[in-house]
Amino acid sequence: MTTLLDDFLSGDRSRVIHALWQTIGSRDPGELDPLVAALPRIRRQTTALDLGGMIYSNNAHLEHAFTKIEQYRDGKCWCAAYPGILTNDPRKEEAAGHIVIRSTSEPGWSMTYDCECTVCGQEFDVEQGDHHFTWWNWVPRGRKRRRGEV
Template sequence: MSRPDDQPTGGSPLVADLLSGDRDRILPAVWAIVRTRDPEVLAPPARASAAIEAATTDVELGGALASNRWHLAHALGRLRRFAAGECLCGAYPDHQFYDPAKEVDRGHVTVVGTVDTGRQWVPDRICECRDCGTRFQVEQGEYHYPWWAWTEVAPAEGG
C-alpha cells in the first residue's frame, strides 16, 4: 500500500495538491492548470496524470451550477493536449469559463476584431491564439453566471 508521500509528485506542489484527496487543495490546482500554458508548470502534472485521475476518482468535489468534476476533467484534458504537443487553445471550445479578457491579460490570445451578431448585449470577439495563430469567434452570454462559447473560425483573408 502506498503512502501519500510515495506518490509521484516530482517535487511539484501542484501535483501534490492534485494527489492530496483534499477538495480544498485539488480545486485551486485544477484552476491553475486551466489558466496556464507554462510548460514548467504543466509538465509534472502531465507526467502524473494517470495517478491524478486515480487519486481524484472518489473525491467529492462539489459544485453548484457547474460540477467541479467537469472542471477537473477539463484540466486533465488540457494535460493530455499538452503531453501530445497540441496547442492549448484547442481546449477553449470545450469549456465555457475562458474569459477572453483574462486570456488577453495572460498573453494567450489577442482580440483582433468584433462581430455584432445581435444575439447578445456584447459583440462577439475574434480572438487569435498567440502561440499558433488559430482564430476563434467568442460569444459571451449570461444566465446564472457569465459564459463564453469559443468557436474556431477560418483565418483572415491574406493571413
C-alpha cells in the first residue's frame, strides 16, 4: 500500500498531483501526521518538479497543500485552508458537514455565500465566479470561537 508520503517523494508528476489533492481535501490525522514530520523532505523532493496545469499552476496547488500541512501542524482549524485556493465549493463543503451556508445571493454563476465553519465558527464571505471553470474565493470575517467555547 502506498501512502501520500510515498506519492509526494516519488518524483512522479501524476503521483505528486494525486497526493497534493488528497492532502488539500483531507481531514484525516492518519494521512496528515506522517506529512508533518516529512514536510522539509517533501519540499526538497518536489522543488524542481514541474507539475503543469492548463489554467492554474499545479505547483501553486502544491504550495497550498504545504500550507495545509503547516496549518494542521500548528493546530489551526480545518477551515484555515479555504482562503488561497479556488476549488472549495461551499455546497460540497456543507454536504460534508464542514460548513453551514447561512445565506446566498440570487442563484447564478456570480453568486455569493455567507458561510460558517461547523468546527470553530469562523465566518466567510464566499464569492463564486466563472472563467473557464467555476471558482470560489473564501474571505474570512468576523470572530471565531476559541477551542472549547460554545
